[in-house]
Amino acid sequence: MTKRIDEPTGTETVGHEWDGIEELDTPMPRWWLWTFYLTILFAAGYVVAYPAIPLLHKGTDGLLGWSSRGQLAAEIAQANAGREGVLRQIAATPIDQLPGKPALMQAAVAGGRAAFRVNCVQCHGAGAAGVPGLYPNLNDDDWLWGGNLKEIEQTITHGIRQPGDDQTRSSLMPSFGRDAMLTPSQIEDVVSHVRNLSGKERPSASSTRGAAIFADNCAACHGPAGHGGRQVGAPNLTDAIWLYGGSREAIAASVTNAHAGVMPAWAHRLDAVTIRMLAAYVHSLGGGEGFAAPPPAPSSGAPADARP
């Protein structure tokens, strides 16, 4: 480490040498130094103005009072303010007129999707496919209480079998087996008949006996042909969808013990606009009914008779 003056340039070396190559101690340009000093000044100012120095329990607050949490709150408030106009419009539009206003409907579906992911996925699942035997699938076209926008909004608002809400969806299937209204062999016959209704089983002596029992005990709610009734949330027994399973055992269990699924009434937990958006989202999942207005775009499809 011997410093010396480099002859050709007259500059002092820093004293290092690698393989005969020495480094000159060339001074910095002045603007470079000033830039460097400015960064130091900036850093000092930054430390004073912003939260910077970690102390034992929390850091210094900084004179500007900035915090990432506060910034987030401000951004959320700003985003909410930006959505306010759309939300007000959705609130002011009767729900069955939403599909006639595509932009509003789109906003409602998007808002509903977000609300669904917070409030509904716990039971109905992220894809709204429900849980077989527990929670209905909201994607299909089978509805216990009705699948148009108005009916869905009503169901979400007041829930199903919620005590204390006089507009809630309510009905009760008797526990035919547990309450000894039917004997086990009668139940077997009814099961045969019901499975015959939906084409899952061929007619048999058992199903013929079951038909008479069905007419006496079940037709009042499920209809003489088993098509169900939405006033009382009685499922259609002739279609391919079985909320609680379509096997002999599952149907027998339903007749024996009955089911009475419940859903919370959301009127007290969510505001009316959110519920309206949720209804729009659920309606958009593929099973929505009641497309009163023809589709907005003239382009949307060939006439129904093109169906093969």
Add this chain to the structure above:
Amino acid sequence: MPGLEAPPVAPFYEKRKSVFPKAIDGKFRRIKWLWMGVTLAIYYVTPWLRWNRGPYAPSQAVLVDLAHRRFYMFGIEIWPQEFYFVAGLLIMAGIGLFLVTSAVGRAWCGYSCPQTVWTDLFQHVDRIVDGDRNAQIRLQSGPWNAQKIGKRAVKWSIYLFISFWTGGAWILYFADAPTLVRDFWAGEAAPVAYATVAALTATTFVLGGFLREQVCIYMCPWPRIQSAMLDENSLIVTYKDWRGEPRGSVKQASGAAPPLGDCVDCNQCVAVCPTGIDIRDGPQIGCITCALCIDACDAVMAQVGRSRRLIDYVTLEGAEAEKAGAAPQNVLETILRPRTLVYFGIWCAIGLALLFALGVRRHIDLSVAKDRNPPFMVLSDGSLRNAFTVKLLNMESRPRPMEIGLSGLPGAVMWRDDMPRSAASRVLRQKVEADQVSVLRVYVAAPPGSLPQDFSFMLRALDKEGEGDAHTTRFDAPGESE
């Protein structure tokens, strides 16, 4: 080293040695003027060129439309998914630099670099306002009297005007130029436009007006990279010391006993250098090979009646040969050699590939995303339904009617989420607006018992071009169970 017990203390900082390049005329200076005019004209004029794309697309020839994610360049329109064209152009630019550097050395630095072009422009402003080199030096060292203050004010105002114009031209590439200029002066342009103009005005003013050669020497990484691309066959500006040394004035040369070289030590090569170096010290990082020293030296050589090109563009190899007595190399020979030809070949290949891709690309596109949650759905009549998000791209600047149909999946029908299932069929029609993407949510239902299988969406434009696209995807079903 005798008499140097205590080495002098190095100063803490080094003050910039001001450079006052002298005006010079000559072959390379004229090339530089010409090229400066071309590059500045390209920069300032391009945004004002119009290009008729019909009523649905902007009619600016070159436009980077960030808001709508389109890049227009004359007849070419690039969508975000076609960004490989831009990537290809960037690769061509990179290889182009390799090519130019290996062929003619640091021509980018000396002629084309914006820092060089604007510095050159500003130095000319200096000459117009302050006078040539000697007047500039006098003014710099003189007191701050009214004349100096006035000249500085005038000069810096011109700097500022040029800088502002430079920043202003930049934003015109990103919006319709005439509209933006009006909005800009009416105070109605986007804040980012004002911020960009301010930033570019400031950087042009500081970098071009004051930092100048220091950008090349201290800030720019490019000279370091470029020196790695040079080899012994690349042209660099060289002082032929074997011819010039020892130096001496014409008067000394006439009488002296030991014969002197051709260099008359007039210092003109230093005086004209825009980066303030002495080329006679040999190759150095500060040399941007602008060749103004060649012009200066040639002029002096002509005056004293000696042969030209004491300073010249020479390759390292050529310099060795010349030193040994060979004739000067033919410039063409140095440019046409395997390395440059390979670079040129690669450059052309990429260019041709891009042109080919541009020629065969479709102006219609179909993309399909399948819903995975749930993968399929049993409907009340037992049929099976899958949901898809279908995107139809119309890359033409006019609306186009389109039709999607199903291929495969016997018995299946489809419908959109905004129509009832009763309206389902095997084809859907949709008019896609100019330069737009139509996003449709489509339900496809297959008869009960259908098995999982592949099928395709077929897209066709219902116009005379009749372009089409297809997308094969999977229909999910419960399989053979149940």
